Amino acid sequence: MTHPHSRRNFLQTSVIAGAALAGAPHLSLGLAAPINESPAPPKPPFPVTDFHVHLSNTLSIDQALQLGKERGVQIGIVEHPGPGFPINSDADLQKYVDGLRKYPVRVGLQPVYAGWSKSFSKAVLDQLDYILMDANTLPRPGGGWLAIWQIDTMVDDGEEFMTRYMPFIEHLLTTEPIDIFAWPTFLPVPIAHQYAQLWTPQRVDRIIELARARKITIEINELAHVPDENFIGCAKRAGLKFTFGTDSRNEHAAHLYYCYQMVQKCGITEGDMFVPKRK
Numbered sequence: 001m002t003h004p005h006s007r008r009n010f011l012q013t014s015v016i017a018g019a020a021l022a023g024a025p026h027l028s029l030g031l032a033a034p035i036n037e038s039p040a041p042p043k044p045p046f047p048v049t050d051f052h053v054h055l056s057n058t059l060s061i062d063q064a065l066q067l068g069k070e071r072g073v074q075i076g077i078v079e080h081p082g083p084g085f086p087i088n089s090d091a092d093l094q095k096y097v098d099g100l101r102k103y104p105v106r107v108g109l110q111p112v113y114a115g116w117s118k119s120f121s122k123a124v125l126d127q128l129d130y131i132l133m134d135a136n137t138l139p140r141p142g143g144g145w146l147a148i149w150q151i152d153t154m155v156d157d158g159e160e161f162m163t164r165y166m167p168f169i170e171h172l173l174t175t176e177p178i179d180i181f182a183w184p185t186f187l188p189v190p191i192a193h194q195y196a197q198l199w200t201p202q203r204v205d206r207i208i209e210l211a212r213a214r215k216i217t218i219e220i221n222e223l224a225h226v227p228d229e230n231f232i233g234c235a236k237r238a239g240l241k242f243t244f245g246t247d248s249r250n251e252h253a254a255h256l257y258y259c260y261q262m263v264q265k266c267g268i269t270e271g272d273m274f275v276p277k278r279k
Contacts, residue, residue: 041260043072046270050254051076051108052132052182052219052245061103064253073254076106078132082116090124097127106130106276110182112137113145114168117177125177129276132219132245133176134183135169148188158191158198166203173210180243180274181211182219185227195228204231208238215241217274222246225258232266241274 050073053064061077068075077100081087087096087109100107106129111117117125125131138146141164147153148165155161173181184207185199208231211218218227218235220242227235232242244259246252262268 041257041264043256044260044263044268044270046273047074048072048244048256049074049076049106050222050246050248050256051078051106051130051180051243051274052110052221052247053077053253054079054110054247054249056249058250059248059253061100061105063251065103065105067251067254071254071256073256074104074106075254076108076130078108078110080110080112081119082111082113085112088119090121093120093124094127097124108132108180110134111176111178114139114171114176130179130274131177132180132182132243133172133178134181134186135165135172136183136186138165138168148186149183151189153188153190155188155190158187158194161188161191162198162203166206169207170210173207173214173216178216179276180217180219180245181207182245182247183221183224183226184218185231186221186224199228199231204234207231208235208240211235211240212238217241217243219243219245220259220262222252222256222258223248229262229265232262232268236266236268236272242268242272243274 050068053059053075055061055064055077064075064077067073079085079087079096081093087093093109097107107127108130109125109128110132136147136149138148140146148155172178185195185204187195187198191198210216218232218240220227220232222244223246235242244256246255248255
């Protein structure tokens with residue numbers, strides 16, 4: 001079992017390297033180059049927020065705010081709750097929220113495991129601006145978890161993988177208390193080149209249907225370059241809202257290249273963007 005706590009040091013390297021190995025155009029190769037060598041498309045003519053920023057030993061709150069100021073992007077901070085992470089009780093969560101309310105940031109949470117919310121009271125969870133969750137920690141049939149975002153994750157059969165992946169996504173979208181579905185349509189490195197084949201119209205429609213039923217927002221993820229233009233177009237026509245997220249723990253916070261590309265290609269407007277209510 002690979003503990004998701006290693007995301008903090010392993011996630012970005014895995015995805016970038018995996019993109020190169022898989023030859024997958026939807027993965028974020030742009031982050032492999034220095035920011036000044038990969039200028040972003042024009043910033044959209046509406047307020048922009050990076051809702052998926054993690055504080056770390058390489059990104060302090062002050063550094064995140066400075067990057068946001070330089071790039072004209074508001075910052076949303078998230079942290080993982082649960083065993084092995086800093087937030088495991090109402091007291092932990094309250095301390096986290098209170099600490100961030102001192103700053104001009106959105107305050108979010110990024111759960112990893114299904115059923116995570118049982119450890120917290122509704123009164124404290126309601127103080128969050130948003131809850132963001134992905135389906136990247138997939139339960140194994142025999143127990144444990146498959147960390148599909150790691151470069152060394154082994155997947156031999158794409159269709160067999162999807163028969164486990166889709167029910168897990170459906171479970172998250174129908175039962176978890178989340179506002180934003182992060183890393184939507186991401187695939188492990190060994191099958192990333194099958195993106196167009198595995199994300200059939202039926203599977204795309206199913207995710208959009210479930211998200212629409214609970215008014216769950218779709219994240220356009222800068223690091224992984226997901227979802228693709230087709231999915232975003234379908235989601236937009238269905239009336240879903242979007243957020244941008246870099247999933248950054250360093251100087252890439254608020255650096256939005258793929259997200260701005262999708263704004264241009266898909267005609268995303270201010271009315272298509274998710275705006276959490278300030279708590």
